[in-house]
Amino acid sequence: MIGLKLLLPLLFLWSPKEKSGFEEHPFFGYEDFAAGDSILYFEVEHYDLNLDIDIPAESISATATVALKMLASSDSIRLDFVGLEISDVKEGAVSRSYERHDSALVISLGSTVPAGTELALTISYHGKPTMATGGFGRGMYIDSSSSNSAVTYTCSAPWGAKYWFPCQDCPQDKATMEMFVTVPEGYEVISNGLLAYSSLAGADWSFHWVEAHPIATYLIAFAASRNYALTTDTVQVGSDKVPIHHWVLKADSAEVTPKLAVVSDIMEYFSELFYPYPFKDEKYAHVYAPVSGAMENQTCTHINTSIAWDWDAIVAHEFSHSWWGNSTTCRYLKHMWLNEGFATYCSALWIEHAEGPQAYQDYYEEQIASVYLQASSIHPYSIIDPPWPQIYSALTYEKPAAVLHMLRRIVGDEDFFRVLKTYGERFQDSTAASQDFESVVTEVTGKNYSWFFNEWLRAPGHPRYMTTWSSQPDADSFFVSIHLAQTQNWPADVGIFTMPVEFAVIRGNDTSYLSFVDSLKEQTFVFRTDAQPSSIVFDPRGNILKKTQAGIEDGSEPAEVYFDCSLISQGGLTYSTNLREPFDILLYDASGRKLLAKHLNESAGKIDLKDFPNGVYFVRFESESHSENLKTVLLSR
Numbered sequence: 001m002i003g004l005k006l007l008l009p010l011l012f013l014w015s016p017k018e019k020s021g022f023e024e025h026p027f028f029g030y031e032d033f034a035a036g037d038s039i040l041y042f043e044v045e046h047y048d049l050n051l052d053i054d055i056p057a058e059s060i061s062a063t064a065t066v067a068l069k070m071l072a073s074s075d076s077i078r079l080d081f082v083g084l085e086i087s088d089v090k091e092g093a094v095s096r097s098y099e100r101h102d103s104a105l106v107i108s109l110g111s112t113v114p115a116g117t118e119l120a121l122t123i124s125y126h127g128k129p130t131m132a133t134g135g136f137g138r139g140m141y142i143d144s145s146s147s148n149s150a151v152t153y154t155c156s157a158p159w160g161a162k163y164w165f166p167c168q169d170c171p172q173d174k175a176t177m178e179m180f181v182t183v184p185e186g187y188e189v190i191s192n193g194l195l196a197y198s199s200l201a202g203a204d205w206s207f208h209w210v211e212a213h214p215i216a217t218y219l220i221a222f223a224a225s226r227n228y229a230l231t232t233d234t235v236q237v238g239s240d241k242v243p244i245h246h247w248v249l250k251a252d253s254a255e256v257t258p259k260l261a262v263v264s265d266i267m268e269y270f271s272e273l274f275y276p277y278p279f280k281d282e283k284y285a286h287v288y289a290p291v292s293g294a295m296e297n298q299t300c301t302h303i304n305t306s307i308a309w310d311w312d313a314i315v316a317h318e319f320s321h322s323w324w325g326n327s328t329t330c331r332y333l334k335h336m337w338l339n340e341g342f343a344t345y346c347s348a349l350w351i352e353h354a355e356g357p358q359a360y361q362d363y364y365e366e367q368i369a370s371v372y373l374q375a376s377s378i379h380p381y382s383i384i385d386p387p388w389p390q391i392y393s394a395l396t397y398e399k400p401a402a403v404l405h406m407l408r409r410i411v412g413d414e415d416f417f418r419v420l421k422t423y424g425e426r427f428q429d430s431t432a433a434s435q436d437f438e439s440v441v442t443e444v445t446g447k448n449y450s451w452f453f454n455e456w457l458r459a460p461g462h463p464r465y466m467t468t469w470s471s472q473p474d475a476d477s478f479f480v481s482i483h484l485a486q487t488q489n490w491p492a493d494v495g496i497f498t499m500p501v502e503f504a505v506i507r508g509n510d511t512s513y514l515s516f517v518d519s520l521k522e523q524t525f526v527f528r529t530d531a532q533p534s535s536i537v538f539d540p541r542g543n544i545l546k547k548t549q550a551g552i553e554d555g556s557e558p559a560e561v562y563f564d565c566s567l568i569s570q571g572g573l574t575y576s577t578n579l580r581e582p583f584d585i586l587l588y589d590a591s592g593r594k595l596l597a598k599h600l601n602e603s604a605g606k607i608d609l610k611d612f613p614n615g616v617y618f619v620r621f622e623s624e625s626h627s628e629n630l631k632t633v634l635l636s637r
């Protein structure tokens with residue numbers, strides 16, 4: 001418990017990963033967010049960045065050559081670029097005039113250029129990079145200190161790239177990229193793709209990195225430091241030996257590198273489960289950077305290793321972005337769930353592989369479903385087209401991860417993993433919209449799941465189920481009646497969900513399962529059985545993202561206070577709450593008999609139930625200010 005107490009403030013300090021608000025962004029409002037999803041009139045084919053970084057002066061001198069192809073005729077090109085002083089703009093050898101408006105750099109082409117024309121614009125610029133005032137990645141961070149943890153790096157998700165190089169800064173325009181970086185003697189530079197050349201002589205060192213796979217601007221990054229220690233590994237993927245690099249602080253390498261090394265096993269597993277690692281002809285690297293979390297820059301994830309991570313989960317999450325986000329990039333920021341929902345779910349997939357199905361279910365309940373259900377402020381919004389400040393929230397991470405969990409339970413493992421493989425391979429080195437994924441589901445399963453995607457991706461909220469049951473003797477058998485109601489009434493526009501539902505009917509040592517599709521506000525299901533059920537459990541395998549009430553209707557909106565406990569436990573009841581006062585946990589058997597009462601102060605913990613027989617229990621939570629009947633707990637070993 002001491003460990004947990006020490007850990008919780010750290011987790012609170014750094015949580016949530018990859019998330020922050022955008023309300024202070026100087027140039028962008030929601031309209032720009034929408035505009036960023038508009039039709040492009042040119043596409044960039046290649047970025048050639050040449051960055052001379054004067055770290056002591058915290059300034060740069062740079063040229064960026066943007067090779068592009070016109071998709072429609074125009075007499076100008078509008079790039080995104082913020083701050084930094086431009087000294088010259090050329091098309092080939094010809095100087096071009098330009099104007100700057102807020103975040104836009106508008107370059108005149110001299111005359112109207114037809115669609116299909118390919119041209120290259122070279123922008124020379126210099127100065128101290130400015131940084132976005134909001135967002136997860138705010139551009140370039142230069143650390144001129146002599147600290148043994150000093151790192152100069154970039155972090156650009158989702159709109160920080162324009163703060164350090166001119167670009168078309170939206171995820172649907174991916175291009176190949178190369179970066180020639182010059183730094184003072186002693187600094188090592190790590191970037192995307194492969195190192196084509198380096199010069200480690202004299203007062204200036206140079207590194208030439210080439211990313212041959214298309215890359216979205218928010219994934220273009222480098223990190224430079226004098227403090228790195230490198231540990232390497234290789235993983236065999238098909239006929240390729242893929243280099244694995246861990247660039248971490250010298251001072252932390254012995255402690256941190258073993259925790260990152262699990263990525264080698266994850267690469268083998270995900271390559272088998274999805275399709276071979278998309279950048280197997282390049283590398284995968286972990287690079288220490290003091291980001292407020294971790295960032296999946298293509299082939300070189302930046303990770304803050306001073307955070308008390310759940311290491312396997314974070315390594316799996318970031319690495320899985322290689323498939324979901326980096327190779328297949330969400331075409332529109334409004335479809336962020338294709339990146340973050342998938343990566344969040346991939347942590348559960350790795351835990352399932354490493355620790356088994358019960359560990360998967362526990363992780364799903366505690367780290368995915370509960371996180372979403374407790375985030376009541378986002379419940380009024382849909383996963384697709386989230387409000388701008390919620391672009392990195394439980395709406396794009398945990399709720400869509402739960403959608404994938406539910407989809408898997410509905411279509412079955414075989415079809416689910418065929419869907420992932422087909423979708424990934426089809427949109428490899430490209431971009432995808434939500435409809436692309438949904439179409440693959442229809443194609444692979446041969447069934448139309450638009451009802452499922454519409455209620456879970458395009459509508460808010462989740463179901464809240466109330467279940468009651470009774471049985472009556474009838475001659476030598478029993479009539480059993482199960483009443484199921486959907487009682488969700490918040491947010492106001494939450495609908496009635498259509499979902500396959502399941503009940504476990506427990507008769508002594510015998511458990512059987514009843515399944516049907518529920519699409520009604522309430523319905524009663526009656527059946528005959530030869531033995532009286534001792535209990536009936538709704539959704540015993542935790543298939544559905546939901547709240548439940550066992551015969552209790554309180555009709556209230558989600559409470560600010562939350563209390564959560566595991567649904568299915570291995571000999572114990574794991575609980576957590578945000579309540580800051582003493583409370584009692586009461587355990588009842590199916591007949592309503594109180595079996596246990598615990599008076600507690602800790603906000604999280606586990607109650608040992610090893611002396612209790614397998615079966616169904618009800619949990620009640622009580623404190624001076626709050627009381628709640630909770631879901632049933634199925635104890636099984």
Ligand SMILES: [Zn+2]
Pocket residue numbers: 018296317318321339340343
């Ligand atoms: Zn992520």
